[in-house]
Amino acid sequence: MKKLLNISLLLIVALSMGLASCNHEEKDLFDDSAAQRLSQTQEYFNDLLLSEGGKWQLEYFTTPDEPGYIYLFTFKKDGTVTISGENEYIGKLTNIDNSDPVYGSETSMWEVISDNGPVLSLNTYNKIFHLFADPYDIPDTDGSELGYGHTGDYEFDLMRYSNDTLYIEGKKHGVSMIMTRLATDVDDHAYLDEVVALRDSFFNSKIPTVYINLPSGYRYVVNGGASLMLAIYPETGDWISETEGYNAVVTHDGLTFMYPLQLMDSLTMTPYEVRTFKLAPDGSLVCRENPEITFTADALNSLITDPQVKWKLNTNKSSAVGLMEKYNELADQLKAANRNNGINAINMNYDKTQNKFVVNIFIKLRINGRPTTMPCLFYLDVDRENKDLIKFTFNNEMDAAATRYIQSYSKLLDIVNYIASNQFKLSATSLLAPVSLNVAESANENNYFVLDVVR
Amino acid sequence: MKSIKYYVMSLLMGTLVTMSFSSCSDDDFTETIFPDTEDVLDPSSATYQLDKWLKENYLDVYNLDFRYKMQDVGTNMNYTLVPATYENSLDLAVLAKYLWFDVYAKVVSPDFLKQYGPRIIHLIGSAAYNPSNGSMILGLAEGGIKVSLFRVNEMDVNDFYSMNEYYFKTMHHEFSHILHQTKSYPVEFNALSVGHLDGTNWTARGPEVHSLGFVTNYASSAYREDFAETIANYIVLTDAQWERIYELAARGWTTANSDDPNASYYCFFYYTNNEVDEEKKNYIDESDVFTEVDADGVTQLYYRTQRDSDGNRIKVYPVPDTDGIDGVAYLQKKIEIARTWLRDDWGVDLDALRQEVQYRQTHYNMEELRKQVTDIQ
Numbered sequence: 001m002k003k004l005l006n007i008s009l010l011l012i013v014a015l016s017m018g019l020a021s022c023n024h025e026e027k028d029l030f031d032d033s034a035a036q037r038l039s040q041t042q043e044y045f046n047d048l049l050l051s052e053g054g055k056w057q058l059e060y061f062t063t064p065d066e067p068g069y070i071y072l073f074t075f076k077k078d079g080t081v082t083i084s085g086e087n088e089y090i091g092k093l094t095n096i097d098n099s100d101p102v103y104g105s106e107t108s109m110w111e112v113i114s115d116n117g118p119v120l121s122l123n124t125y126n127k128i129f130h131l132f133a134d135p136y137d138i139p140d141t142d143g144s145e146l147g148y149g150h151t152g153d154y155e156f157d158l159m160r161y162s163n164d165t166l167y168i169e170g171k172k173h174g175v176s177m178i179m180t181r182l183a184t185d186v187d188d189h190a191y192l193d194e195v196v197a198l199r200d201s202f203f204n205s206k207i208p209t210v211y212i213n214l215p216s217g218y219r220y221v222v223n224g225g226a227s228l229m230l231a232i233y234p235e236t237g238d239w240i241s242e243t244e245g246y247n248a249v250v251t252h253d254g255l256t257f258m259y260p261l262q263l264m265d266s267l268t269m270t271p272y273e274v275r276t277f278k279l280a281p282d283g284s285l286v287c288r289e290n291p292e293i294t295f296t297a298d299a300l301n302s303l304i305t306d307p308q309v310k311w312k313l314n315t316n317k318s319s320a321v322g323l324m325e326k327y328n329e330l331a332d333q334l335k336a337a338n339r340n341n342g343i344n345a346i347n348m349n350y351d352k353t354q355n356k357f358v359v360n361i362f363i364k365l366r367i368n369g370r371p372t373t374m375p376c377l378f379y380l381d382v383d384r385e386n387k388d389l390i391k392f393t394f395n396n397e398m399d400a401a402a403t404r405y406i407q408s409y410s411k412l413l414d415i416v417n418y419i420a421s422n423q424f425k426l427s428a429t430s431l432l433a434p435v436s437l438n439v440a441e442s443a444n445e446n447n448y449f450v451l452d453v454v455r
Numbered sequence: 456m457k458s459i460k461y462y463v464m465s466l467l468m469g470t471l472v473t474m475s476f477s478s479c480s481d482d483d484f485t486e487t488i489f490p491d492t493e494d495v496l497d498p499s500s501a502t503y504q505l506d507k508w509l510k511e512n513y514l515d516v517y518n519l520d521f522r523y524k525m526q527d528v529g530t531n532m533n534y535t536l537v538p539a540t541y542e543n544s545l546d547l548a549v550l551a552k553y554l555w556f557d558v559y560a561k562v563v564s565p566d567f568l569k570q571y572g573p574r575i576i577h578l579i580g581s582a583a584y585n586p587s588n589g590s591m592i593l594g595l596a597e598g599g600i601k602v603s604l605f606r607v608n609e610m611d612v613n614d615f616y617s618m619n620e621y622y623f624k625t626m627h628h629e630f631s632h633i634l635h636q637t638k639s640y641p642v643e644f645n646a647l648s649v650g651h652l653d654g655t656n657w658t659a660r661g662p663e664v665h666s667l668g669f670v671t672n673y674a675s676s677a678y679r680e681d682f683a684e685t686i687a688n689y690i691v692l693t694d695a696q697w698e699r700i701y702e703l704a705a706r707g708w709t710t711a712n713s714d715d716p717n718a719s720y721y722c723f724f725y726y727t728n729n730e731v732d733e734e735k736k737n738y739i740d741e742s743d744v745f746t747e748v749d750a751d752g753v754t755q756l757y758y759r760t761q762r763d764s765d766g767n768r769i770k771v772y773p774v775p776d777t778d779g780i781d782g783v784a785y786l787q788k789k790i791e792i793a794r795t796w797l798r799d800d801w802g803v804d805l806d807a808l809r810q811e812v813q814y815r816q817t818h819y820n821m822e823e824l825r826k827q828v829t830d831i832q
Binding site for chain 1: 501502524526527528535537540541544580582583584586
């Protein structure tokens with residue numbers, strides 16, 4: 001009986017196996033086979049790239065060791081793609097010593113192929129674009145990159161598409177990148193010229209330090225912006241041990257980092273992850289992921305007293321009334337003594353050893369019959385208010401030359417007294433690269449002078 | 456002894472289990488999982504002319520897929536490579552047919568490459584560099600099926616010598632690999648090189664390899680490369696180039712530092728200030744040597760740019776050949792082994808092949824060859 005029970009149990013198990021063995025059919029999950037679905041996806045991305053004129057902008061990155069580059073693609077149904085770029089390496093194709101961005105455009109072939117998924121393959125050589133994938137030595141570097149080159153990709157996994165943005169990933173090196181749709185009437189050369197101009201306007205080497213401002217007011221210090229290889233550290237942190245490098249690309253309307261920045265607000269202990277910034281009308285960069293995070297230079301009334309920055313009076317752009325009145329009166333006084341006398345320039349800077357703002361008036365004199373430029377230095381104290389108001393105080397502190405020449409040319413003092421007698425409001429066309437400051441009387445903003453950065 | 460009931464139950468069990476497996480056999484295999492599309496050439500494609508020509512001249516005739524549009528999965532992903540340009544791909548496609556496929560069709564038989572030729576030719580724009588030793592790969596033959604040709608973007612159809620070095624020679628080299636991967640070549644070929652290969656530092660070797668019986672430094676890297684290089688160079692190098700190789704092979708070669716694998720080898724030396732003293736011996740490049748026939752009709756060698764303290768020319772001496780190897784004889788023996796193997800095992804007349812290639816490689820008209828493609832409507 002026991003044996004019969006055992007056999008019956010075995011029979012039930014065997015029967016169950018027999019039935020269960022048919023349960024592997026999973027065809028209801030998808031209507032089509034995997035290969036058919038892949039083929040459909042391939043066709044979808046092929047049509048997507050061709051749609052609406054087929055023009056796209058790629059924010060192209062190779063490695064974290066070099067900045068990104070903007071490339072424009074125009075995909076055609078006949079299998080051709082016209083690729084345009086403007087960078088120094090395109091210039092090096094014809095002049096190895098070139099270091100300026102040069103425009104180039106060339107047509108080659110493209111295809112959406114199926115690999116593990118849909119892949120955009122730029123499958124014939126395009127010298128404008130594949131130069132970043134070539135294994136040849138990079139001409140302007142110390143080491144040898146023979147066998148590696150820039151290690152750029154030319155096959156891209158097509159990941160997803162939303163809001164006119166195609167998210168792709170370099171197939172070999174795995175760098176995530178963004179392609180955005182462009183209007184068909186965009187002129188490649190003009191568009192890329194504008195990108196280059198924007199790059200120059202964002203970061204200016206004469207304003208070496210800029211800041212990422214977090215919502216609480218906490219800041220990160222950013223150096224090296226002009227090279228787009230940005231060194232970033234928290235303002236209250238240690239610049240040696242806490243500096244991290246991030247590379248970026250300037251786009252037509254902003255800036256994108258290769259990898260997201262991981263920022264920590266030490267005041268509120270809030271972490272932030274940001275990657276893309278959009279150019280704002282005031283010239284600052286506003287984070288797309290969190291508009292309360294901005295990229296600016298220092299507050300203008302701090303920047304004007306940044307010891308790293310030196311300013312020069314722009315007499316052509318300053319208003320006729322105000323400082324220029326005093327300027328012209330001094331010029332007249334100098335000329336009255338000798339018709340060859342005059343004013344060479346008025347420079348201003350902050351002397352951190354003396355903790356004074358220095359107004360340096362270069363006067364041209366004839367001394368022993370020879371033309372001589374004589375700097376006269378006047379030292380002023382500074383009071384700041386908000387981010388843009390500044391007031392100078394003059395306590396008759398000046399160097400020996402100034403002490404000597406105010407005896408003959410009293411109008412020297414009038415200039416300094418004018419600067420010290422007003423509160424000024426500072427403004428600039430770009431808060432990120434304020435290379436030209438408008439210094440206007442707070443009481444009457446029609447009276448202003450302009451200072452241009454000279455270093 | 457087991458009961459009948461046991462056997463009945465076992466039979467029943469076995470039947471059920473069999474049914475359980477057979478119940479899965481109702482799958483319908485008639486439909487493919489792949490999209491039901493036909494690979495047809497699109498006349499509106501920018502590459503239609505070349506694609507059509509490749510189909511008619513390679514795919515239809517030789518069942519050969521001539522791939523010029525690069526997919527990196529078809530390459531060794533450890534190398535950094537780029538695609539070939541369309542223009543150079545076109546040139547190389549027509550040249551490969553003229554200088555390789557058509558030659559075998561004419562000299563051997565139209566079916567020879569249909570049977571033994573590669574099934575894929577893959578063009579790569581750049582060289583495949585090995586940064587660790589500075590070498591670069593010019594061609595690859597993988598399993599007798601696929602030949603990869605590199606450096607296509609640097610091709611200059613007007614530079615016959617570089618075309619030979621980087622492409623035509625590579626084609627014959629890789630095809631030789633395909634042949635010997637199908638039928639082994641005689642082991643006596645390898646016996647001629649025992650003890651003289653250097654698989655690690657062959658890139659640092661120079662013309663001294665000729666005196667060891669190698670046609671190139673790459674030939675000295677491995678037996679199979681020696682064999683392929685011997686055939687390929689015999690076919691494509693001109694008589695003048697071979698005479699030069701034999702001349703270098705007949706010389707003695709030495710180095711100032713035999714322990715250094717990267718040391719340069721020389722075949723001439725002189726004594727400082729013409730003072731014959733072993734400690735004053737210096738080695739000298741051939742480019743610094745000039746020859747002059749003296750009054751007795753004897754050819755003398757001199758240093759081109761230096762004189763001794765008395766203003767006399769500095770005498771130059773050839774390095775004695777002490778390696779015990781007759782480089783010229785070894786080279787000729789290797790060619791003979793290859794010639795016999797090709798004739799007996801493959802029915803290929805190596806000299807006829809060489810003669811045809813030598814004629815064609817100096818008599819091709821690039822514009823006419825391109826027209827085969829560009830005239831396609």
